[in-house]
Amino acid sequence: MFVVVTYDIADPKRLNRVHRLLKDYGVPVQYSVFECDLDWGKIDEMLLRLKAEMDMDEDALLVYPVCQECRRKVQICGQGEIWVDRDWWIY
Template sequence: MAESKNFYMICYDIRDPKRWRKAHQLLKGYGETLQYSIFRCRLNQRDREKLRWELEKILDAEDSLLIAGLCERCVERIQACNRPETWTVEQEKFQVF
């Protein structure tokens, strides 16, 4: 059985443009860009820890990182006023064998 996945909102404030680009490229592989330094990712626990570990290698002491887990109820209550398509949630597809 597959691990369950949850939504995470990942925000960062990185002072150096080179480190910012590295973090941005890394996160593009894990989720969707909402704003320049804000991503939405749907991850299982293993992927979340792997991502956190990879980001820690990029970040410096002066940088900030926030990984906020969102429950299903929280995701339903998100209001995206000027871009309502931002938080559309596609249902997971299942394959029947």
């Protein structure tokens, strides 16, 4: 499942921990935005680890599932590229 993860973390130390943790699961594409290609088990694992780092009264995290059809329709203006894990491509 391809997901876009966005977050707003109030404390700089927590922000750094969340950012480092998310690098275990995906690729940062903008400040506080990651793209991840994970199965549901890994998504649950990621969320469990993130919740342990967050303050639920101050921080926010959103996970948007993106279907394959919608992913093909992503448009980029300016700099950037669509992240693709080449290990999953079939030639």
